[in-house]
Amino acid sequence: MKNYPTLASQRGMTFLGISSLLIALVVGGKLLFATVPAYLEDRAITSLVEKKFQENPNATVEELFAAVNRQLQVDQSDMSPEDIFTVASNAPGNLVLVKNYDIEAPLFAHVSVVNHFEGEIRQQP
Secondary structure, three states: OOOOOOHHHOOOOOHHHHHHHHHHHHHHHHHHHHHHHHHHHHHHHHHHHHHHHHHOOOOOHHHHHHHHHHHHHHOOOOOOHHHHEEEEEEEOOEEEEEEEEEEEEEEEOOEEEEEEEEEEEEOOO
16 A cells, blocks of 8 residues: 655645745735835925925915926826825915825726825925
């Protein structure tokens, strides 16, 4: 009679295990490629506004939005400051902008990932 190996002595992954791992890695990688650029763009927009606040501490909302819009055009962004920010406080030298917007990135076929960004940026007098 032939001796067959027991389950405890077998090593390695089954085809189903390898397939599941491969699918999980592909979906995870696709999620990373869909979300990371949106977060980098949000960080760039936030740092741009903070930089403009520091350059001109007494800037009006119109001046700030014009400067941000010029930079967004250089960066080839399809958003405008009016789409991204609402003005919570319009006091000169003490502007408060509220950031509330979404960026949609395609994932698979008709499935998209929606990244929602919100926050507040205050001009320090």
